[in-house]
């Protein structure tokens with residue numbers, strides 16, 4: 109079984125920008141396999157492969173998984189999903205790279221495979237809108253139902269529609285906690301975005317629009333980029 113060279117896309121965006129939703133919508137239309145690094149880690153660690161054991165040895169002692177190991181996991185997965193009769197063009201990578209060193213290491217690994225990075229999609233939403241989206245979440249501590257003060261409010265304020273319990277705001281969703289998470293995100297990813305922008309690979313997308321408009325915009329921009337070869 110010969111290895112095919114592949115064409116990949118990376119998707120980036122802050123929490124609350126709808127990156128996951130967009131990834132799920134665009135991946136099938138572009139014939140890409142959506143790979144969330146977080147999900148893949150969990151899957152590999154749950155298995156009994158040598159790689160899974162190696163990754164677990166870091167996670168179990170609370171250490172960071174080395175980038176080289178993460179990249180090996182990704183490339184193994186690419187071999188797996190693109191092998192045989194697969195009609196996939198490549199992966200839609202979500203959750204990696206998170207810093208410039210990782211971006212450079214990924215570049216090298218893709219070059220070694222003879223693969224191409226087609227584009228880096230950056231779904232962004234103005235910070236104050238993200239705050240609004242993320243701090244409005246309410247959850248029911250009893251049945252787990254979720255609501256949003258602005259977009260999906262319960263019928264009676266503060267009360268769960270399903271079971272009648274009092275709704276709470278999780279400590280992760282307070283303005284201070286959200287502000288902190290967003291600051292970390294922007295600090296870490298700004299250099300990564302600059303790195304890809306300098307290579308002419310960055311596609312900035314306004315995520316503060318209806319979901320379908322956003323995905324159409326991404327698909328329209330990306331399709332011609334696959335046709336060059």
Ligand SMILES: [Zn+2]
Pocket residue numbers: 248249250251252253268269270271272273
């Ligand atoms: Zn409830």
